[in-house]
Amino acid sequence: MKPGFVSALFLLLYTGVTAAGASDQKSSGQQPSSPLPHLSKQTRVDLIRGFESELVYIRTPFPMGQKGLTLKNGVVSPNGEDLQRLMALWGPAVKPGDEVRITAVVIKDDRIHFEINGGPIKKKKWYEHLQVGMGSGTAQVAPSDQNANPRGTYVDLVFDHYVPDLTPEKFKDLLRPVLDFDAKSVMEAYLDTVPPKVKEAIQNHQVLVGMNREMLIYAKGRPPKKIREKDGETEYEEWIYGEPPQDVEFVRMVGDEVVRVETMKVDGSKALRTEKEVDLEPQPSVAKASSEAKPANAPSLRRPGETAAQPPKPSAPITPVNVPPDASGKPNFSI
Numbered sequence: 001m002k003p004g005f006v007s008a009l010f011l012l013l014y015t016g017v018t019a020a021g022a023s024d025q026k027s028s029g030q031q032p033s034s035p036l037p038h039l040s041k042q043t044r045v046d047l048i049r050g051f052e053s054e055l056v057y058i059r060t061p062f063p064m065g066q067k068g069l070t071l072k073n074g075v076v077s078p079n080g081e082d083l084q085r086l087m088a089l090w091g092p093a094v095k096p097g098d099e100v101r102i103t104a105v106v107i108k109d110d111r112i113h114f115e116i117n118g119g120p121i122k123k124k125k126w127y128e129h130l131q132v133g134m135g136s137g138t139a140q141v142a143p144s145d146q147n148a149n150p151r152g153t154y155v156d157l158v159f160d161h162y163v164p165d166l167t168p169e170k171f172k173d174l175l176r177p178v179l180d181f182d183a184k185s186v187m188e189a190y191l192d193t194v195p196p197k198v199k200e201a202i203q204n205h206q207v208l209v210g211m212n213r214e215m216l217i218y219a220k221g222r223p224p225k226k227i228r229e230k231d232g233e234t235e236y237e238e239w240i241y242g243e244p245p246q247d248v249e250f251v252r253m254v255g256d257e258v259v260r261v262e263t264m265k266v267d268g269s270k271a272l273r274t275e276k277e278v279d280l281e282p283q284p285s286v287a288k289a290s291s292e293a294k295p296a297n298a299p300s301l302r303r304p305g306e307t308a309a310q311p312p313k314p315s316a317p318i319t320p321v322n323v324p325p326d327a328s329g330k331p332n333f334s335i
């Protein structure tokens with residue numbers, strides 16, 4: 001067999017295999033993956049125009065303070081215990097179901113910064129920088145309030161290496177874990193953040209043992225009557241819904257949880273539920289001052305070995321001094 005014939009046969013077989021692979025890939029609908037292009041100038045303009053001043057609803061709690069949330073690959077951080085710790089320390093800036101406004105969109109190298117309700121840091125107006133002076137003193141024209149923006153926060157949408165060129169609708173889908181652009185009302189936005197069982201109960205205006213205070217208000221509204229009582233060492237609130245001759249529902253709240261639901265029906269029967277019907281994630285509790293005694297090695301300004309100074313005590317009891325009256329018989333106050 002001639003060498004030229006062998007080379008031609010090998011080339012023919014290689015071409016056939018390559019064509020078959022390309023045909024199979026085309027028939028299966030698969031396309032070779034290619035990196036997305038960088039954000040274009042027009043998309044940048046459309047993104048800022050489409051998101052700034054947009055009213056949206058919150059889907060996850062944001063902590064108050066200068067630290068907002070970061071969203072990357074669908075994962076929100078901080079989350080879990082870290083988020084609960086921040087919520088307990090600073091409180092919530094916004095909660096699920098709250099209506100907020102995106103006030104600024106800043107596009108950086110690998111992220112998009114969405115400012116909510118003005119951001120966590122208060123920005124001064126131009127007239128707040130003005131001062132008037134007379135003599136050697138000056139006074140600010142507009143009063144400055146350092147706590148004027150406690151509900152501002154932000155979320156950073158982070159990408160790998162650079163911001164890709166996507167449509168505004170795709171960016172909204174990426175932000176869905178924290179922001180809801182499709183809800184038409186506060187109720188609709190809040191229902192998307194609760195478990196399905198709780199969502200169905202709220203829609204049917206029913207109370208489940210294990211609900212928190214916010215869920216109860218969405219399900220039944222604020223109670224016409226509320227009684228605060230104490231059962232041993234446990235303080236609770238009894239929320240009363242309804243009046244005779246209708247069914248009357250007594251909902252017992254201990255802290256932020258429904259622990260007991262008692263319904264008095266019109267026919268005189270009574271229905272009582274105390275077993276937990278829904279399990280929720282633990283909510284961050286407000287930090288309280290500890291009433292425990294200080295440890296023996298508590299921090300002190302005294303040097304090692306130095307004892308606390310005791311107040312001086314008189315060596316002898318102090319006796320009152322009697323001042324004799326003057327010649328007129330009146331008390332003498334002069335010394």
